[in-house]
Amino acid sequence: MEIKNLRYGNDYPSQCPPADCYQVENKKMYRVCSKEILNKNNNLNMENFIPVWEDKKRRFPKKKRCEAKALSFFLTKEDCLSIISDFPKIGNKIIEVTINKKCGYLKKTANRENHYSLWDLSTPTISQAVGNNWELVYEKK
Template sequence: MDLKYGTDYPDSCPPSFAEPINGEYYRLCDCNPPTSNDFKTHVDAKMSFPPAKLCEAKALSFFSNERDAIKIKNRFPKLKNKIPVVVNIVSNHGVGLEINGHLNLWEFQGINLLNFIKEDYNEAAEV
């Protein structure tokens, strides 16, 4: 499968050791249920980032557990109102690299992660 941005990636991006990912991960979103805006990369959202971080800016950020998502949310003021939402990521969504509970996922083309939100988590989070 082709990556989201085709061949428009820096050298060695994604890293050669990035691999298919399977599992439930937490994405910090603006709302619950999330919208397509919650699944934009830094590049798609036209956010600023250092040029050396272009590879990471073309990936989506997830956390392997809710505790790590909340820890990051509380550390950065711009994330304080975000809501952790569980997404079931499977190998045909892209390739990823997980380090210390943080996942960078470089998506394949045509993937809509909104279709992979864990519904029972959403209902529980809204109570």
């Protein structure tokens, strides 16, 4: 499978994304968000879809750079609530999104149970690919 059109172009470590990643059609998944869910144009706010790679305060060992350039998603809302409990600064909202082939390439990763990494595309953006197939399912005030 040839993987192209990724967010960071060709700027990935070798073997990244992994050869066993795949595209899915209509898979409900959950993501923790810290920013407003919608932007001023009433689209999903891309600020909630920034890989941890872009956090300049963090450093990643070579073996973690591939996953750091991916977006984290979980299989259940409960998985996200656990993350919020363990890392309160990560965000206070959870959205359910329907991942589709236009979103990118997915793989179950070992960070936590039910954790998946998604290497998203540059075009369309993840916000455009998801479109209106999302729902806010939790917000801590």
